[in-house]
Amino acid sequence: MSLHELLPDASLAGQVRRWFLPVNPDARGGRRDAASRPADTDVEYYQPYARFLGLGTSHTETHRDHPGRFVERGTRCNACRWFEVRIFREVLLPDGVASIEELSAADASRVQLGEYVIHSSGMSIVDGEVTFFRYETTRSPYMVIELMTTRQTTDRGPEAFLAKPAAHALAEAAEFDVALRDAYVNRAVS
Numbered sequence: 001m002s003l004h005e006l007l008p009d010a011s012l013a014g015q016v017r018r019w020f021l022p023v024n025p026d027a028r029g030g031r032r033d034a035a036s037r038p039a040d041t042d043v044e045y046y047q048p049y050a051r052f053l054g055l056g057t058s059h060t061e062t063h064r065d066h067p068g069r070f071v072e073r074g075t076r077c078n079a080c081r082w083f084e085v086r087i088f089r090e091v092l093l094p095d096g097v098a099s100i101e102e103l104s105a106a107d108a109s110r111v112q113l114g115e116y117v118i119h120s121s122g123m124s125i126v127d128g129e130v131t132f133f134r135y136e137t138t139r140s141p142y143m144v145i146e147l148m149t150t151r152q153t154t155d156r157g158p159e160a161f162l163a164k165p166a167a168h169a170l171a172e173a174a175e176f177d178v179a180l181r182d183a184y185v186n187r188a189v190s
């Protein structure tokens with residue numbers, strides 16, 4: 001489930017076209033937590049021509065047993081607030097060609113693969129809270145794994161792992177992108 005109609009769902013994985021990915025204007029490259037975001041942020045669109053490789057989400061249909069319609073701040077309910085991540089890879093067309101449908105056989109060999117795009121959404125249906133969008137790009141499939149890796153320090157020391165949405169998106173993406181498949185299979189974290 002996505003709150004944003006322009007964000008593709010899993011059924012569109014593998015499609016190549018221009019995507020319109022919502023981004024908070026002040027969010028490019030930065031990490032900000034939900035509490036610090038302004039309530040009235042306008043959304044811009046990052047518009048890569050790309051193959052959609054996969055998505056993962058922490059969304060659940062069922063609310064946890066919380067009083068009131070929405071969960072309070074600081075309490076987790078993945079039906080009230082959740083995280084979505086999508087992976088794309090840019091498709092670079094020859095000059096003058098607007099879509100892969102227009103490609104001639106002669107041009108087909110001039111199509112190149114560009115950067116990976118990782119688009120993240122912090123979703124909320126709680127009154128007074130807004131959704132939060134950002135993206136990061138990288139040429140390296142290993143960097144895709146790194147950018148999607150959660151690092152935290154616990155009493156057992158530093159830990160690195162792929163949270164469930166990230167792992168799901170990567171597993172889906174591995175089906176459509178050979179370089180990412182190799183990086184995923186050979187990853188150091190589980």
Ligand SMILES: [Zn+2]
Nearest residue numbers: 063077079080
């Ligand atoms: Zn809830």
